[in-house]
Amino acid sequence: MELRQFVSELKSRKVYRTAAVYCAGAWAFLLVSDIIFPVVGLPDWTVTAVLVIAALGFPLALILSWLFELTPEGQGAHMAEGEASAEMPFSSARIIELTVVLILCGLVGYLYVGRLANPPDTSSIDPTIADASIAVMPFVNLSEDEELGQPR
Template identity: 30%
Template sequence: MNSRSFFSELKRRRVYSVAVAYVVVAWLLIQIATQVFPFFNIPNWVVRLVVLLAIICFPIAVVCAWAFEVTSEGIKLEGDVDRTIIRKTGRKLTALIIIIAALAAGVTVFRFQHLQQATKAAKQRPLTVAIESKSIAVLPFENLSEEKANAYFADGIQDEILVRLAKIADLKVISRTSTRHYKSAPENLREVGHELGVAHLL
């Protein structure tokens, strides 16, 4: 038997159809195992076993498709089956493959849409950072005097307050370096507190 007649024989015996149907069904079973099994607290090794069995059984299914034919009278050797019966069986198998492929496509689209929605929701969900209740930041004081040279008094007051607050063991105090760029009297103090990660501002 040359290669051309061999592939023709594969086509006649519906080996290709069986292989495609097996791959689609195996893929569906693997998807069900990966999605449903964790919901019932089934161990991960069971999922791996399903994948392993699907791979091992593939060549067995191909050999069976070559050697046997499923008829209304049961499973028979391919050589003992009438050609008309083989054609009828082949049409049924083709219809089954189309149905399974449509089902697989539906599952794929559903999973893709679900993944997109989950990703979009994760991006829109704001990041919540736990802020300690015993935390404070001392913002830079503004020099309200007409003399700009007196600005160092405002800086000195901030440093003195920071030094005294730092002596409190249970209090989280933000350093002066982190609050330096808030010197221009920020309007939204709640947002500033969230950015600095503190519950109180001075």
């Protein structure tokens, strides 16, 4: 099978979409589990177990998306190569997907440009001071009791 033909077959069987949805779902589930599991009292290794299970399930999801096609009528076997797809190139779902992707790219670009435009001000930091330094402040007795400030 030629590479170009293989890539078009991946697109027609929606393997790319399955990979993207699986990664987004696994990422969201990992974020939620990272926050919720310690609150519930589960041990720290359970978050790692969720990560391992998600990683092991990824190839399985790709294999199932290659073998089966999910349609609004349910799960069915992939149609034969000779059959034409009735899917429109500019359906409403594709327009919504494109809009969401463009908005997310715009937000990431906006945040990135904002960081480049306003770099942190490092001119007030004295370069002679080491990174691990301690400031020692003199003790000033502000009370009326003279014995507090006297050495013993």
